[in-house]
């Protein structure tokens with residue numbers, strides 16, 4: 001069995017909630033990325049979707065187009081994609097249509113974390129974005145509705161696509177290896193919204209945690225460090241703060 005367009009339609013209808021209704025996290029990461037949210041730029045991560053998801057998106061919107069490689073590295077990534085998948089890109093954050101986001105857009109920066117024994121126990125994050133994704137440094141903002149929809153959607157997908165489940169098990173194992181090497185616990189959000197951590201070099205042992213156990217990445221630890229990081233990424237740091245006016249939603253018009 002595999003995911004068909006109608007199955008992605010089901011996922012899209014049932015995975016609509018934002019990570020947080022209160023915080024517009026793109027406002028914080030965009031200055032580190034030329035004014036665009038980090039997860040909305042194909043330069044950072046080329047969006048790869050199942051061809052059936054692409055078929056559905058094409059029918060619903062012109063927001064997405066086939067991704068055109070820009071250099072040898074991106075050409076290689078596209079050439080090596082599995083036959084069932086393809087690379088696409090959207091028109092950018094200013095044109096985002098929430099109901100026409102891919103499943104990957106909805107899930108970012110999280111992936112479903114599996115124990116060594118193969119149990120799905122919560123949400124972990126794509127750690128290579130720790131230095132630019134503000135959400136990763138602020139897991140307390142993730143809302144219960146989002147957690148519920150995230151897990152229900154992945155369970156729905158895994159029932160139909162074993163390869164996707166295997167890929168997430170591999171991703172979880174890779175995270176255990178990397179964090180053990182760094183001697184750092186893996187932060188997890190459990191299905192009930194509580195926090196857990198996977199202890200390093202412990203064979204994957206999970207214990208209860210508090211949000212205070214998870215230190216923010218240096219770039220998000222103070223306004224000073226944040227502004228330094230913006231400068232390092234080539235942005236304009238003046239006036240940028242980790243405490244913007246969250247009520248101002250149309251941030252991209254005033255980056």
Ligand code: SF4
Pocket residue numbers: 025026027028029030037038039040108109132133134135136
């Ligand atoms: S999820 Fe992370 S990378 Fe994406 S917009 Fe929010 S802070 Fe930026």
Ligand code: SF4
Pocket residue numbers: 039040041090091092093094095096097100101102105
């Ligand atoms: S569809 Fe929206 S959330 Fe997804 S990459 Fe494009 S702008 Fe970002």
